[in-house]
Amino acid sequence: MSAPLLAVENIGRRFGGFVALESVTTAFEPNKVTAIIGPNGAGKSTFFNLLSGVLAPSTGVIRFKGRDITRMAQHRFAHLGIARSYQITNIFPDLSVHENVRVAAQAFHARYDIWRARAALTELDERADAALAVVGLASRRADTAKFLAHGQQRALEIAIALVAEPELLLLDEPTAGMGPEETKGMVALLEKLARERTILLVEHKMKMILGLSDRILVLHHGRLIADGSPQHIQADPEVRRVYLGQNDGYA
Ligand SMILES: Nc1ncnc2c1ncn2[C@@H]1O[C@H](COP(=O)(O)OP(=O)(O)O)[C@@H](O)[C@H]1O
């Protein structure tokens, strides 16, 4: 493995007496797509919350490019180069598509030099438009966000994450609630994004994951039970057993 972008050692998280994630040790190489799968309640979102600074781990260490970021404040993660989207759509519904991205750009590239204010605003607008172009929403920039189709709202969230120009993008169920057509569009976007950055995604659509991912991690009851190539995971008897009878399994 080349030097990992992100490495975790024995990270775990408890909620009271309940262990949501138990002592996971693994590392992620740059410029690969890794899917994290597992039944509901397996600890996938908790894992993402630890990797993006939303939650502090109860145990273990997180390193990004070799640097210990375990106790770092959440707002600093974006500046390190780690951005994420959430399982539940998370946009400002009454702002325009462009404003949604510009607000994020403003929060990220905060500048207080009033003499540069006008130039800085233009730059933020341009950054927002560049991110919208990447996700295919340039033509919808003036529309109110709540009037976008569901799939476009998910793409908008990715544009919001992209304004920080992250090296590592964490996407929690980017195709949740999408039909086959919207899913195809999202897969095409993810393939494009994956050419230039490292992507970790939580997903349920097995066919999509098998085609898109370089590697798959399987969580079950907070434990990492399998880790390998799509072929390896498909053939793994424990993974098959965990997914047996699950309607979000190998369908
Ligand atoms: N903030 C929390 N407080 C208490 N329990 C939580 C919290 N977040 C998650 N859990 C529990 O941890 C387990 C793993 O949750 P989660 O990581 O959301 O699973 P997944 O994303 O794989 O469906 C679940 O049993 C869930 O109820």
Ligand SMILES: [Mg+2]
């Ligand atoms: Mg989840």
